Amino acid sequence: MKRIAVLIIFILSVSLSWAQEISSRSLDSLSALISKNQSRAEGLPYKINENDPQTLSFPKENFRIWYYNKLATHAVRKTSGNKEILEITEDIDLSKAYHLGFHHFYFHGSSPVYTYRIWFPANEIQTQIYENGKLVRKETRSHIDIIDLRSARNERSSSDYHKAYLTLGYTINLLMNAKTQSGYDLQQINNDLIASMDENEEEEYLNFQQKYPQSIYNQTVISLLRPFEKAREKEKSDISYVDNFLSKFKVRKGLNENNIFYEIPEAAYLRQHKQGSCYYQKKLNKKDKPAVGPYAVNRVCYSVGNPDLSSYSYIMYVSASQEEVLRERDKLIEEFTKNIADKYISKQPDGVIIVHPRGYNKGVRITIKHDNYTRHQQWYFYTVSFSEFDRN
Numbered sequence: 001m002k003r004i005a006v007l008i009i010f011i012l013s014v015s016l017s018w019a020q021e022i023s024s025r026s027l028d029s030l031s032a033l034i035s036k037n038q039s040r041a042e043g044l045p046y047k048i049n050e051n052d053p054q055t056l057s058f059p060k061e062n063f064r065i066w067y068y069n070k071l072a073t074h075a076v077r078k079t080s081g082n083k084e085i086l087e088i089t090e091d092i093d094l095s096k097a098y099h100l101g102f103h104h105f106y107f108h109g110s111s112p113v114y115t116y117r118i119w120f121p122a123n124e125i126q127t128q129i130y131e132n133g134k135l136v137r138k139e140t141r142s143h144i145d146i147i148d149l150r151s152a153r154n155e156r157s158s159s160d161y162h163k164a165y166l167t168l169g170y171t172i173n174l175l176m177n178a179k180t181q182s183g184y185d186l187q188q189i190n191n192d193l194i195a196s197m198d199e200n201e202e203e204e205y206l207n208f209q210q211k212y213p214q215s216i217y218n219q220t221v222i223s224l225l226r227p228f229e230k231a232r233e234k235e236k237s238d239i240s241y242v243d244n245f246l247s248k249f250k251v252r253k254g255l256n257e258n259n260i261f262y263e264i265p266e267a268a269y270l271r272q273h274k275q276g277s278c279y280y281q282k283k284l285n286k287k288d289k290p291a292v293g294p295y296a297v298n299r300v301c302y303s304v305g306n307p308d309l310s311s312y313s314y315i316m317y318v319s320a321s322q323e324e325v326l327r328e329r330d331k332l333i334e335e336f337t338k339n340i341a342d343k344y345i346s347k348q349p350d351g352v353i354i355v356h357p358r359g360y361n362k363g364v365r366i367t368i369k370h371d372n373y374t375r376h377q378q379w380y381f382y383t384v385s386f387s388e389f390d391r392n
Contacts, residue, residue: 022174024067030171033164034063037148038076044113044147055079056147063146065094070175074144086130089144095175096120100168101220116146116165118172166190172216193217202228238340238357242366251364251386255309257302267297267312277302277310298383311387313367318381322370329370329382336368351382 035058044056057077065072072092078085099119123140130136148164170190189212196204202225209221250264261268270279278301300312317328333352336345346353351369370382 022067022070022171027065027067027070027171030164030167031061031064034146034168035061037164038062038146041113041147054085058147065171070095074146076145076147084132086133087127088130089125089127089141092125092144093120094118094172096124097172097176097216099219100165100172100216102165102223114148114165116148116168118144118146118168120144166194169193169217176216189215189217193221196221197224200224234341235357238344241339242344242354242356242364245366246364246386249314249384249386257309260300260309260312264297267300270297270300299385311385313383313385315381315383318379320379322380325370325380325382329368332382332384333368 038058039060039062042057045054055078057079059075059077062075063072070093071090072094074089074092076087078087097118097120099117101117101119102114120142122142125141125144127139127141128135129139146164146168170187173189192208192211196208205221205225205228208215209218209225212218215221255263261271267279273280278299280299298313298315301310302308316332317325319325319328329351336352336354340354340357344355344357346355348367348369350371351367354366354368356364356366365387367385367387368382369385370380
């Protein structure tokens with residue numbers, strides 16, 4: 001008898017704690033929020049795959065979590081060709097979900113569209129499929145998709161924007177915790193995720209991932225980290241492209257007035273034409289064509305009182321036609337714009353300045369510009385110049 005009394009007290013205490021955390025009002029509120037957000041996608045063209053374009057619509061109450069059994073119902077209408085399809089999924093046990101994440105994102109016009117996918121173990125849920133009002137089959141599935149269409153992104157923060165997602169995740173966590181007792185502070189999980197999304201910093205997401213390795217949000221955090229990984233891959237590609245370009249011109253740290261003419265013998269003739277702290281190609285008569293090519297060094301300069309190289313340039317293309325020179329210059333500039341991020345390229349009236357992707361104030365600065373060779377403008381050319389070498 002005593003054991004039965006203790007068992008009854010335990011069951012009541014669990015039921016009361018559940019009631020405090022998951023109320024009928026909170027489930028109704030979440031159900032209404034998701035139903036409203038999905039209803040905004042009325043008439044939305046949606047592609048499951050390229051060969052199956054569909055148009056979505058939703059019943060007024062298209063998502064509901066029932067308080068009495070904590071099971072959910074989801075409904076969506078799809079129009080595909082001449083078929084009117086209604087998909088109804090009932091008795092969804094959210095406590096068995098193991099992942100809630102951003103499955104898909106795109107813009108419909110100017111309106112952002114999100115798909116949140118709830119993943120379950122294989123064959124956990126069953127969907128009834130009606131075509132033109134007739135039940136045609138039942139399918140076992142492992143996920144449910146929640147569509148969320150917004151008219152404009154005017155919320156104050158990322159967490160405001162994903163209120164339905166975060167509330168759904170919190171509710172699923174509550175349902176899961178009631179069965180598994182994961183030991184996580186569920187409110188703290190959501191608070192930490194909200195803070196991470198608002199900061200949108202890689203370190204914040206990594207800290208969340210480390211703190212909650214078994215969280216239902218784990219795959220979402222992985223997807224939120226992906227842009228940072230792509231940015232690093234892009235930066236690595238940018239660095240490789242610029243380094244390969246520099247290698248053609250023997251650009252490196254440590255070049256100075258004493259060794260450059262040995263490392264780049266083609267520049268040795270500049271020794272004969274020094275002015276101040278710079279060596280130049282000799283001035284030519286207007287009929288003479290200047291040297292051109294990857295090693296046609298046009299100018300070598302040093303900082304006053306410092307033998308280290310401060311800048312040097314190559315004549316890349318020479319022509320009596322200014323238009324022809326500009327076309328050739330722009331071809332090289334276009335190669336850079338196709339292969340490195342725009343933030344490293346600064347447009348100038350006569351060309352561009354490119355900073356090395358290792359940092360805006362470190363590495364080599366590359367200047368591509370055009371000029372005329374003599375004051376009589378007999379020859380036009382464009383140069384590639386290197387300066388501001390990283391000495392750290």
